[in-house]
Amino acid sequence: MSGRKAQAARNDELILQAARAVFTADPGAPIAAVAEKAGVGISALYRRYPSKEALLQKLCGDGLKLYIEVAERALADESDPWESFAAYLRGIVEADSSSLTIKLAGTFTPTEELGRDAARTSALAVEAHGRAVAAGVLRPDVTPADVALLFEQLASIKLGGDERAAQLRQRYLTLAMDALRVPPAHRDLPGPPPADAELATRWRPQA
Amino acid sequence: MSGRKAQAARNDELILQAARAVFTADPGAPIAAVAEKAGVGISALYRRYPSKEALLQKLCGDGLKLYIEVAERALADESDPWESFAAYLRGIVEADSSSLTIKLAGTFTPTEELGRDAARTSALAVEAHGRAVAAGVLRPDVTPADVALLFEQLASIKLGGDERAAQLRQRYLTLAMDALRVPPAHRDLPGPPPADAELATRWRPQA
DNA sequence: GTAGAACGGAACCCTACGTTCCCGTACACT
DNA sequence: AGTGTACGGGAACGTAGGGTTCCGTTCTAC
Numbered sequence: 001m002s003g004r005k006a007q008a009a010r011n012d013e014l015i016l017q018a019a020r021a022v023f024t025a026d027p028g029a030p031i032a033a034v035a036e037k038a039g040v041g042i043s044a045l046y047r048r049y050p051s052k053e054a055l056l057q058k059l060c061g062d063g064l065k066l067y068i069e070v071a072e073r074a075l076a077d078e079s080d081p082w083e084s085f086a087a088y089l090r091g092i093v094e095a096d097s098s099s100l101t102i103k104l105a106g107t108f109t110p111t112e113e114l115g116r117d118a119a120r121t122s123a124l125a126v127e128a129h130g131r132a133v134a135a136g137v138l139r140p141d142v143t144p145a146d147v148a149l150l151f152e153q154l155a156s157i158k159l160g161g162d163e164r165a166a167q168l169r170q171r172y173l174t175l176a177m178d179a180l181r182v183p184p185a186h187r188d189l190p191g192p193p194p195a196d197a198e199l200a201t202r203w204r205p206q207a
Numbered sequence: 208m209s210g211r212k213a214q215a216a217r218n219d220e221l222i223l224q225a226a227r228a229v230f231t232a233d234p235g236a237p238i239a240a241v242a243e244k245a246g247v248g249i250s251a252l253y254r255r256y257p258s259k260e261a262l263l264q265k266l267c268g269d270g271l272k273l274y275i276e277v278a279e280r281a282l283a284d285e286s287d288p289w290e291s292f293a294a295y296l297r298g299i300v301e302a303d304s305s306s307l308t309i310k311l312a313g314t315f316t317p318t319e320e321l322g323r324d325a326a327r328t329s330a331l332a333v334e335a336h337g338r339a340v341a342a343g344v345l346r347p348d349v350t351p352a353d354v355a356l357l358f359e360q361l362a363s364i365k366l367g368g369d370e371r372a373a374q375l376r377q378r379y380l381t382l383a384m385d386a387l388r389v390p391p392a393h394r395d396l397p398g399p400p401p402a403d404a405e406l407a408t409r410w411r412p413q414a
Numbered sequence: 415g416t417a418g419a420a421c422g423g424a425a426c427c428c429t430a431c432g433t434t435c436c437c438g439t440a441c442a443c444t
Numbered sequence: 445a446g447t448g449t450a451c452g453g454g455a456a457c458g459t460a461g462g463g464t465t466c467c468g469t470t471c472t473a474c
Contacts, residue, residue: 156363
């Protein structure tokens with residue numbers, strides 16, 4: 001399989017991946033940055049999406065669908081209440097769902113389908129929360145909305161490359177879970193803590 | 208006391224307050240937004256600061272000095288190791304120091320004095336951390352750099368007005384402290400959790 | 415009454431970015 | 445092989461936004 005069709009199909013994916021990477025790193029990034037990251041020209045983007053807003057809506061919708069998928073998978077496992085809830089949290093954080101949805105929403109006018117999917121994610125979050133509280137493994141004074149804001153805080157972590165940031169997000173999620181779980185306990189934190197050299201980049205004017 | 212001098216002195220403070228509010232809310236905000244918030248004209252700003260960059264450096268420097276002051280005050284109390292450390296955390300979060308420093312750094316070229324003050328804050332953070340660990344009240348697998356990233360995460364919280372955001376930051380700081388303290392335990396979380404209506408604003412195009 | 419400081423805000427200029435357009439290229443079909 | 449056509453590259457265009465400057469006005473001090 002090769003030829004123009006093949007390149008077009010490859011570009012479809014290339015562009016989406018690039019857009020995800022670029023816009024999660026900076027929701028206000030220019031469209032030219034996406035094209036460059038994807039290694040394609042601007043027109044390759046505009047052939048697929050009529051406008052920047054359409055591309056953002058697509059990304060946001062994909063993020064919501066990913067959230068729904070991850071949450072449903074985690075909820076399907078009813079054996080260990082805490083482990084099921086923890087898998088849900090880890091999955092959402094790993095998918096960086098908040099970056100794809102919340103941080104992009106507000107930069108465009110939401111569609112009706114987006115609204116429906118958002119309602120679904122909200123329902124799933126309430127379901128996961130309710131089960132964990134009912135099972136007595138999650139402290140009852142945190143609400144589903146608290147968990148949502150926790151996701152947002154973790155999504156704000158930007159340090160080093162994409163993988164390093166993902167690693168750090170899991171590290172601080174683990175820390176947060178130590179505060180969430182009943183009974184409270186300290187578990188091993190994954191990934192190395194930030195090095196001084198990593199933090200020092202905060203003071204350099206960004207590239 | 209009245210007259211032009213008095214208004215000028217008042218404007219000095221008005222401008223700084225407005226700049227703090229505007230730039231912590233949006234580090235990329237235009238200078239005109241600061242002037243409007245302060246209720247003054249643009250020239251009132253440019254009479255005091257030669258450029259936007261100079262204003263940002265001033266804010267950042269003030270933020271560092273505030274950090275140093277808060278940390279030194281908390282460290283001065285040696286009676287209760289945990290309470291001293293907790294006061295340090297609460298103070299830094301309340302001052303929203305990360306918003307004033309980290310989020311503004313990188314948007315301008317740092318001065319030498321800024322570098323020195325930053326080094327001092329870093330040293331204070333290490334000192335506070337070291338004391339708490341030595342006293343056995345802080346889990347030893349979190350580093351000072353972890354605490355710094357925790358501050359950054361809390362600074363990312365934006366919801367409702369300034370006071371509401373500050374309240375939520377304290378709420379999640381309290382949650383985080385439950386994961387940090389030795390022995391682990393769940394304490395009452397301050398402030399009400401986010402209401403659904405508050406979260407729904409995430410999906411509205413911003414004003 | 416006048417000189418001058420402080421101010422408000424319009425005007426200027428430049429950068430950045432979304433979108434369009436033109437052209438080259440290479441595949442598909444004859 | 446030749447040619448029509450879809451696709452992609454990237455320059456060009458138009459516009460909006462924002463930092464800085466500048467000018468006219470007001471109010472104080474003497």
